[in-house]
Every structure is written in C-alpha cells, then in structure tokens.
Amino acid sequence: MKNVLTIIKKEFARFFKDKRMIVTVLLPGLLIYLVYSVMGAVFSDSGKTDANYKYSAYVVNAPANEQFLNAFNSVSEIKEFASVDEAKKSVAEGKLDIVVVFPENFDAVLDGNSSAVPNVEVYYNSSAEKSVGGYMAVTAILEAFKDPAFSINSGGSFDLVEERDAAGKILSSIMPLLMFALLSSGCIAVAPESIAGEKERGTMATMLITPVKRWQIALGKIISLTCFALLSGISSFVGVILSLPKLLGGMVGSSAAAFYGVGDYFMIFGLIISVVLVIISAFSVMSALSKSVKEAGTMITPLMMVIILMGVGSMFLSGGSVGLYAIPLLGSGLAMSAIMSFTASPLGVALAIISNVAVTAALVALLSFMFKSERIMFNK
Amino acid sequence: MEEILKVENLTKSFKLSRRQQKSEQTDLTVKVAVDGLSFSAYRGEIFGLLGPNGAGKTTTLRMLATLIKPDGGDAFIDGKSIISDEQAVRGKIGFLTSELKLEDFFTPDYLFGFFSELYGVDRTVRDNRKRILFSKFGIDRFAHVKLANLSTGMKQKVSLVISIVHDPDFIIFDEPTNGLDVLTAKVVTDFLQELKSQGKTIILSTHIFSLVEKLCDRVGIIIDGKLVALDTLENLTREQSIEDAFFALYERTARGSI
Secondary structure, eight states: OHHHHHHHHHHHHHHHHOHHHHHHHHHHHHHHHHHHHHHHHHHHHTTOOOTTOOEEEEEESOOOOHHHHHHHHHHEEEOOOSOHHHHHHHHHTTSSOEEEEOOTTHHHHHTTOOOSOOEEEEEBOTTSHHHHHHHHHHHHHHHHTOSSOOEESOSSOOBOOOHHHHHHHHHHHHHHHHHHHHHHHHHHHHHHHHTHHHHHHTHHHHHHTSSSOHHHHHHHHHHHHHHHHHHHHHHHHHHHHHHHHHHTGGGTOSOGGGGSOHHHHHHHHHHHHHHHHHHHHHHHHHHHHOSSHHHHHHHHHHHHHHHHHHHHHHHHSTTOOGGGGGSTTHHHHHHHHHHHTTOOOHHHHHHHHHHHHHHHHHHHHHHHHHHHOHHHHSOO | OOEEEEEEEEEEEEEOOHHHHHHTTOOOSEEEEEEEEEEEEETTOEEEEEOOTTSSHHHHHHHHTTSSOOSEEEEEETTEETTTOHHHHHHHEEEEETTOOOOTTSOHHHHHHHHHHHTTOOHHHHHHHHHHHHHHTTOGGGTTSOGGGSOHHHHHHHHHHHHTTTOOSEEEEESTTTTOOHHHHHHHHHHHHHHHHTTOEEEEEESOHHHHHHHOSEEEEEETTEEEEEEEHHHHTSSSOHHHHHHHHHHHHHHTOO
16 A cells, blocks of 8 residues: 555646646636636526517517506517418528417407417527527517417427528538648647657757758648648538438438538638648647657647637627627637628638638747747757 | 767756755746857767756757757758758758657658658658668568557667658667667667768767767867766766766866866
C-alpha cells in the first residue's frame, strides 16, 4: 500500500506542477458553465416575441363571447383570406402566423350550453418562431376557457410546416456545431504533428537552412494541412447530409440534400474552406509555440473547446444583425445556420468568409514571423 | 589562400528561463554563449572548432548556418553576410548536425528529390549526383526503403548526402560522427577528406581529439564562448598532443589566466 501511495503522490506532484494540464482539465467545467448559462438564457426567451407584437391570425367561426374575444384580440390580429386553404398555405409559407378553426356554435360551448366536446383546431408552422409563439399564446387562452370542456388539436396534424422547412430548422440548429466539431477534429489530427512534431524530431531545422523563405514554408504547411483537414471535414459533411434522412426518420424524406440548390452548396463549401483555414492556422500557431506533439495537443485542446463554443453560440444567435457575421467563426456558424434554414443572404455569407480569410492572413503572417523567431523555433 | 569565411566579433547571448537558471544553478538571467568570436577559414581547408559541451560551438555553427541571428558582429561566407544576405548564404552552404534528423516515413530517394527541389537543383544534375552519392555510401540498395527501417548508421549517411544535395563549396559539420559505429564513422571521415581534396571548405565542430588530429588543417579552441587558441594543427601539436594542448588551455582558462 505504501508503494501505491508513493506512486499516487508522484502522479499528483507531476499533475499539479504542469499548469497547462491543470487548465486543460478544469477548462471544460468553466466552458460547460458558460454554455449552459447561455442556453438557459436563450431557452427562457424562446417563443417570446415583442410584448406589443400581435400574431396574425385567420379565424373560422369566431365566437362572439366578449370575454373570450377580448382575450383573443389582445394577442392576435385577424387577417382576411379567401379560404381556409389559402390561409393555411400562408402559414406554411411563413406569411401568416396561425389559423384557428373554431367549431360551429362555439359560443354555446363557452356558455356551457353544449353537451358535446368539440375540437378547436390551431394550425401553425413549427419552423417559424412567430407562428410557434402565436400557437402558444392562443392555446394558453383556450386552456383558460376550457371549462366546460373542449379539446384543442385533437387528432390529425396541425403543424403546417413544409418538409423542407422542418429539415432546414433541424439542420440549421445542428450544422454549425457539427461543422466546428468535425473540422476541428480534422485539424487537430494533423497540425500538431506537422509543426511541433518536426520541431521535436529536429527535421524543421533541415528545412529552415535551405534557401526557401520562411513565409513560404509557413504557407506551404498551412495549405497542405488545410487540404488534409478539408478532406476530413468534407467527408464528415457528406456523411451528415447523406445520413440525415435516416437520422430524421420519415420526417425529411429521401434526401435532405435535395432541398438545397447549387448556390447553397457553393456557399457551404466557401464557408467550410474559410473555417478550416482559420482553425488550421490557429492550431498551427499553437503547434509552432509547442516544443513537442504532446504539448501541442495540450495547448490546442482549450482552443478547440472555444471553437466548438462558437458553434453553440451560433445556434442561439441566428437571426441577429448582419454585423455578427463579421465575427470570425461565429459569423460562419450563423451563415451556415441561415443557409440551412433557407434564409441566408449573400452579404452575410460573404462577410463571414471575408472575416475568416482576414484572420487567416493575420495568423499566417504571425506563423511566418514565428518561423523566423529562433526563440520559438529552437527553444528547448 | 582565398578567404571563404570571415567571422568578425560574433556574439550571441540567450535569456535564461527560471527553469534553465535552476538547472544551470545560476542567478544570471542572460547567458553569453558566444563572446566576440573572430576567425577566418580558407578555401580547401578543414577548420576544426574544438571545445567542451556548452562552449558555444553549436551556437557558432547555427549562426553561420543562418538558423539563429547573432546579437553582435557578423560573418561573411563567400562575401555574403549571414545577417543581411541570409538567403544567399543558405544557398551556398551545407549543414549537417547529429541533432538534425530526417523524417522516418520517407525513403532516401524521396528526401534527396525533396531537398534538391528546395535548393533548386536541376533535375538532370540531381539524378546524376544522386546516383554517384548513393553508390558511394551504399544507399542505392536502400533508396526506396523508408528511413524507419534503416540502421542508425545508414540514416546518418542519408543525412550526410541530403546536406550536400546542392554541392556546396562551404560545409558545416556539427559533431558529424556522434553516435555512429566505427565503420560508419570511418566512412564519414573519409568522405570529409574527399570533400577537402575537391577544394571544399569544411568547418568541423567536435570534441573528439582524434578526429581533429586526423582531419583538421587549422584549429580554433573555444571555451566559455571565447576563442582561446587559433593556429594550425601543426603548431598546436608541436610540443604536445592536441588533447594535452586543449587541457592545458582549459586549465589556464579556468584559472583566469587567459
């Protein structure tokens, strides 16, 4: 037992003397706190809209009960349509928030003069935030008037969301996070070995004494590393797109990929390349700062967590101002989310790509400077 | 004699981290690795830099190879400054150190091609040179075998060949026989003599006295970053062996009489 304790003591001594290791071990807790706090704040606001906003509604067989009407009108604004089907179509297209179909003689139900248990139909679009908000507001009012009894949305499907929008909503919430996680894992597989590994083995110096300029070595490394990471990222992306129909069951249909046009894929590809460039450049800088592959891994891990946090952030900040797209990585997450939900603007995507390219250029310049620094390249 | 290397008052210091201060048991925050070094080397000679570990030999050679920059002074290789014209210097020199290693995943053939391209060697010249060098060192049989599967001696031979793919006139060897078995070490020393006979200038850093006696025309003895002796091997060994001469100088330096 004494020997076991001696070994444990030695391991503890080693752990607590390595500040980086302590940070790496404790950082997830801090990040989880941050992520969950942000998620909590966002969830508490979900479904809420501007207090003065009135949900646009098309109503069939509107009751005359004054108390009910006052409550209903306090949250909604009645719109006219030629037919129920036309109104439903507008909900599906996101132009109208809800369609409420009351049973005939609903006033009798509200007054307690009916023995039947009729059903109130509230049609909404789960891919549209305001429609969901309208559905929640109207059902809350109906629930308050549910004595005597009537049912709400009993039997059948009242979600008018189109298959495309449903797939888009799900993809828009998971793709940014997946993109950052997959691309980061692709980059972390190659960056430490390529620079820190060469420093550790001593092979970097062999290259540095050739007449090739240091910035050319830095750029050559980043381009090749980008290609490797990109391969990994694209393969993961294609895998996600192809497996999505299975993941979403019958909801999406045969292929989620079919919902997106050539322009969408072009923008996605541009985003992926620019994101990979930023991540691989950042990892390469960390790798160049490290003396060994092991140290590079330790230094890159917290950075990878921050990058993934950007993906989480973009899940909750979608629909924000265009200025957010200019924030490197976060903007790409937002742009990816917008593309997935068919709401992308070329300006937003361009801003995201430009900001990534700008950061990459700065990081390549930094890396080139680091390649010239003997303190960094030969410090042992 | 044509001067091909001129070193003028070369100086280099390193900041010591707390960890380094601890390991070197010193309170000094800066270590002077090379302190005002001046010497010349001439075409077709082997110049030996002799000194104990930590004397500043490797730092000097790294400065000459443009891997690190001097804090003061300058050196000129074939008229080109290691500070202001480092790209030109890199094209003119070959540099081999026992610390430099090649990547295990590659074959000698691939690495020869890779470094030839970095040095801008013409394809025809490259192929011819590869054939001659690979044959001379017995690498031809292993040209397409990954370095990971080669012996330490063979790896060192490949490193040697790679360091001179561009046929430089000025070659720096830092402890070239470190860790080699006697047979491989002999191949290396024989090759150094052959390079000398071809008119190449070689700067050889070592702490192996026999190697100095066997190869060097002139010797600089470096202790604590300072050049404490510089003369022909003949003059240095007129009255005693190079080993005795070195220790005599070392003791005088330690006493502070140099």
